[in-house]
Amino acid sequence: MSLLNKLSDRIKECRTKLYLSQEYVANFMTLNxxxxxxxxxxxxxxxxxxxxxxxxxxxxxxxxxxxxxKTEMPTxxxxxxxxxxxxxxxxxxxxxxxxxxxxxxxxxxxxxxxxTASKINNPEQFAGIIFSLLNFGKLEGxxxxxxxxxx
Numbered sequence: 001m002s003l004l005n006k007l008s009d010r011i012k013e014c015r016t017k018l019y020l021s022q023e024y025v026a027n028f029m030t031l032n033x034x035x036x037x038x039x040x041x042x043x044x045x046x047x048x049x050x051x052x053x054x055x056x057x058x059x060x061x062x063x064x065x066x067x068x069x070k071t072e073m074p075t076x077x078x079x080x081x082x083x084x085x086x087x088x089x090x091x092x093x094x095x096x097x098x099x100x101x102x103x104x105x106x107x108x109x110x111x112x113x114x115x116t117a118s119k120i121n122n123p124e125q126f127a128g129i130i131f132s133l134l135n136f137g138k139l140e141g142x143x144x145x146x147x148x149x150x151x
Contacts, residue, residue, distance in 0.1 A: 003066070008042040010065055014058040015040070029053045 015025055026033040029050060038044035055062045
């Protein structure tokens with residue numbers, strides 16, 4: 001694979017990993033979108049000036065783009081742009097991150113609970129576990145309906 005094709009693939013990979021459209025990249029670089037398509041398909045060379053703009057946009061050095069060293073671009077891009085936000089927007093993003101973490105924890109707890117509950121054959125034992133979880137605040141805000149039938 002030629003250097004041009006490798007660079008083209010890396011540019012497309014970076015753009016897609018950052019969830020950027022070709023239109024957005026074209027506007028950032030003051031180019032037509034069809035030129036971005038040509039570059040990504042390896043049909044057009046990248047100038048030194050364009051390489052510098054791609055580097056800036058993707059948050060990596062031109063050397064990294066040319067040589068293909070792997071980096072975690074979304075984190076770099078986010079950190080770089082986060083400082084440009086106003087305090088209200090920063091707080092909103094941080095609150096969203098906290099919310100997503102809590103949702104992941106609750107989902108994990110629910111899966112753990114379902115796995116545990118599926119192994120219990122005795123309804124009284126199941127009710128005892130639910131009661132214990134409620135007493136320790138592990139199921140705070142959760143509505144539980146239990147029906148025990150005896151055979």
